[in-house]
Amino acid sequence: MLTTDTFSNASGDIEIFAFSGNNRKDVKALLAKMLAETENADTPSDVVRLAEQSRAHFRSTDFFRLTMIVKQDDVLQGCLQNAIAAIDSKDGADSAVFPGIFFGEDKPPGKIAFLFPGQGSQYIHMGKDLIAFFPQAETVFKDVEVLFAREKPLHAYIYPEAPTDAADKKHMEELLRQTDIAQPAIGAISLVMAKILSVFEVFPGMTAGHSFGELTALCAGKRIRENDFLYLSVWRGRLMAAAGGADKGRMLAVKENPDTIAQRIQASGVDVILANKNSPEQGVLSGSSEEIEKIQQICKENRIRTMLLPVAAAFHSRLVSDAAEGFRQKIKSVEILTAAVPVYSNKTAMPYSEIEKEARHLFGEHLVSPVNFMDQIMNMHANGAGVFVELGPKNVLTGLVNSILKGFSFHAFSIDASSGKQNGVYDLAAALCRLGAIGCPVDLRPWKQPQI
Secondary structure (H helix, E strand, C coil): CCCCEEEEECCCCEEEEEECCCCCCHHHHHHHHHHHHHHHHHCCCHHHHHHHHHCCCCCCCCCCEEEEEEEECCCCHHHHHHHHHHHCCCCCCCCCHHHHEEEECCCCEEEEEEEECCCCCCCCCCCCHHHHCCEEEEEEEEHHHHHHCCCHHHHHCCCCCCCCHHHHHHHHHHHHHHHHHHHHHHHHHHHHHHHHHHHHCCCCCEEEECCHHHHHHHHCCCCHHHHHHHHHHHHHHHHHCCCCCCCCCEEECCCCCCCHHHHHHHHHHHCCEEEEEEEECCCEEEHHHHHHHHHHHHHCCCCCCCEEECCCCCCCCCCHHHHHHHHHHHHHHCCCCCCCCCCCCCCCEECCCCCHHHHHHHHHHHHCCEEHHHHHHHHHHHHCEEEEECCCCCCHHHHHHHHHHCCCCCCCECCCCCCCCCCHHHHHHHHHHHHHHHHHCCCCCCECCCCC
């Protein structure tokens, strides 16, 4: 059995090295010292030993921090030489020139904010590399499976057997896209990622989510308990899947400023709503399939880019209003706890109230209320958030934050930065390295070999 106080990096094919000191000169000296030691380090176990040694002495509170990723096929001496060159470079640790190397000076630009994605970010095998080496993931899935209770377990939809052909793969993707499957699936993966970060003592100073992700944000902010979160994730998906008539509607992303989109809707007379204010460059519309087709054609005629979202209904519109009342009933059985950290609401773009009755009412309204993600992020930044970490599948919210806060001082990155295109453990290592280099509180020592 793997221990629960470490995150296994499997066979040691990905290692984290970390160095810190009072200034660049001190860190260069540490790198040079280790470089000298590598002359007699020619086995994988030597690399592991040196990596653990570096992490043991790393302090994110030191003025200058350098972290780097060393893969199994990398030559450690070359990586250390690159790290020294990165410190001397005028352009800093440019990821294109010095891949896997991160460094920073002084204090981080603000508090850590956790962001959680909503439906549409799901994909087959999301989080597979992480849950394979994180023991607590088994507990999360065991708990959610009891609540999911369908003909197939939830993990079978997320991690199906290899498709036989393109048609089979498309069918698997369509199954996972179903609202009653996608929402608890995204919720479980997002919760596992939050648990993984807690192993490294990374905790949020505030949280927020996009649409469904608001449930995860409330859980991460400790306004609702984990089991209640999984319960509501399953029921939110079921209720929304059952809502509406034969046409559950569609959602359309529009590459245009939300205020301009609103004016365009009003001028056109098309019966759609601006469901999401995502960024200064994007809004999302909800409406019946027929009305969405109309507005899509209008956008095409005006050479405005659009994209139909991979969701099963017109969320945050009256087409799913049937689900809202059912969801409020489910919320009645859930205790709303005192806030551990501020949790920002999609509807108000401000933190949930400390008053239990007001928080419960707002929670019940979020399902059919428009998502004002743009103002939400602006308010979080104004209230001290400077490091935005996206937990969950893909990196959609990271892109939105970069657009919203363009010109401000901040950092934004995702635990699933490559959206499954490269090793998920590498993506996690990169996120931890970024946090350490920025100067955020992080304990890198738990990055250990498997304990048998």
